[in-house]
Amino acid sequence: MIIDVQNLVKRYKELTALNHVNLQVQPGEILGLIGPNGSGKSTLINCILALLKYDRGEIKIFDQPMTPNNYAVKSRIGIVPQEIAVFAELTVQENISYYCGLYIHDHQELTNKVQQAIELVGLKDFVKFYPKQLSGGLARRLNIACGIAHQPELIFLDEPTVAVDPQSRNHILESIKYLNEQGATIVYTTHYMEEVELLCDHIVILDQGQIIAQGTTEELKAMVKNHEKILLNIPLLTSVQVQTIQQLPAIQQVSYQNQQLEITSADLEQTMLPLLEYLQQEKIVYANIHTQQVSLNDVFLTITGRQLRD
Ligand SMILES: Nc1ncnc2c1ncn2[C@@H]1O[C@H](COP(=O)(O)OP(=O)(O)O)[C@@H](O)[C@H]1O
Numbered sequence: 488m489i490i491d492v493q494n495l496v497k498r499y500k501e502l503t504a505l506n507h508v509n510l511q512v513q514p515g516e517i518l519g520l521i522g523p524n525g526s527g528k529s530t531l532i533n534c535i536l537a538l539l540k541y542d543r544g545e546i547k548i549f550d551q552p553m554t555p556n557n558y559a560v561k562s563r564i565g566i567v568p569q570e571i572a573v574f575a576e577l578t579v580q581e582n583i584s585y586y587c588g589l590y591i592h593d594h595q596e597l598t599n600k601v602q603q604a605i606e607l608v609g610l611k612d613f614v615k616f617y618p619k620q621l622s623g624g625l626a627r628r629l630n631i632a633c634g635i636a637h638q639p640e641l642i643f644l645d646e647p648t649v650a651v652d653p654q655s656r657n658h659i660l661e662s663i664k665y666l667n668e669q670g671a672t673i674v675y676t677t678h679y680m681e682e683v684e685l686l687c688d689h690i691v692i693l694d695q696g697q698i699i700a701q702g703t704t705e706e707l708k709a710m711v712k713n714h715e716k717i718l719l720n721i722p723l724l725t726s727v728q729v730q731t732i733q734q735l736p737a738i739q740q741v742s743y744q745n746q747q748l749e750i751t752s753a754d755l756e757q758t759m760l761p762l763l764e765y766l767q768q769e770k771i772v773y774a775n776i777h778t779q780q781v782s783l784n785d786v787f788l789t790i791t792g793r794q795l796r797d
Pocket residue numbers: 499502504522523524525526527528529530531
C-alpha cells in the first residue's frame with residue numbers, strides 16, 4: 488500500500504475539518520479525491536504530507552510514518568499545491584530546475600529531468616519567461632512541472648485545473664495520464680466530476696470532512712438507482728399512451744410534463760426499440776430524442792441531496 492490513513496481527525500478550533508477519515512491508496516492507481524469547496528480535500532492532503540498537525544489517527548506513506556523532515560520519503564513524493572508556488576524572480580526553466588535540484592544532485596540527470604518536465608507540460612516555448620508573464624493555465628503547468636520534475640513515485644495534485652482554459656486543462660489531464668502510465672501513483676483532487684470520471688481508477692467522495700462514498704466510477708454509479716434516461720419532446724400524449732409506455736421493457740419511471748417525456752430505464756437497449764415502435768404505431772410525433780447517462784453528479788446529489796457545485 489502506498490498510502491494508509493487510519494481514523495484521521497483534524498480540527499481547526501471548533502471546526503472538524505476531517506472526521507474519522509480512512510483512506511488507502513494502492514500502487515499505480517489514480518485516486519480521485521472529490522468534494523465541494525471546503526469539504527476537506529486540501530486538509531487531507533496536507534495532513535498526509537505532514538504539512539499540518541492532526542488531532543487523531545495514523546498516516547503511513549510507503550509503509551512509513553511521515554514526518555516533516557523525512558527527506559528519504561519526501562524525495563519519492565511530488566507535490567503540486569493548490570496555490571501556485573513558484574519564484575517570481577526565476578524563469579520557468581530556473582524554477583523547475585530549483586525544485587528538481589532539491590532532490591536530484593547529479594548535474595546531467597538534473598538537466599535531463601528538467602527538460603523532460605518542460606516537454607511534458609508543454610512549456611518549451613516559455614522557458615525564458617517569468618511567472619508573471621504566463622497566463623493562468625501556463626502558470627498552472629509550471630506549478631505542475633515544479634512538483635513532478637524529479638520523477639517521484641507518488642504525486643499529489645490539488646485542484647490543478649481550477650481557472651485554467653480548456654486547452655491547458657486537457658494538456659494537464661493528458662500529462663497526468665502519462666505520468667501514471669510511466670508508473671506514478673497519483674492522488675488528484677478536484678471538484679469537477681467529469682475529470683475524475685475521465686481520469687481516475689478509484690474515487691473518494693468527501694463531504695463536510697467525511698468520506699460519504701468511494702469505489703470505481705461504475706460502482707459509484709451503481710449506487711444511483713435509475714441507470715439511464717431517455718428524453719424526448721412530444722407535443723401531445725394521452726394519459727393512456729403514457730401508461731402504455733410505462734409497460735415497456737426495463738422502464739422504471741415515466742414522466743410527461745411541458746411536452747417533455749422523460750423515461751428512466753434500467754437497460755436502454757431493451758427499452759429503446761419497443762419505445763420507437765410504439766410511437767410509430769400510434770403515429771405520435773416526437774422530436775429531440777436523446778439519452779443521458781447518470782453521472783457522478785447524480786451520485787452526489789442522491790447521497791447528499793445537494794448539487795456538487797452550488
Ligand atoms: N487554516 C485554517 N484555519 C481554519 N479553518 C480552515 C483552515 N483551512 C481550512 N479551513 C476550513 O476547513 C474546511 C476544509 O477546508 P479545505 O481542506 O481547504 O477544503 P477543500 O480543499 O476541500 O476546499 C473548510 O471549512 C475551511 O474553511
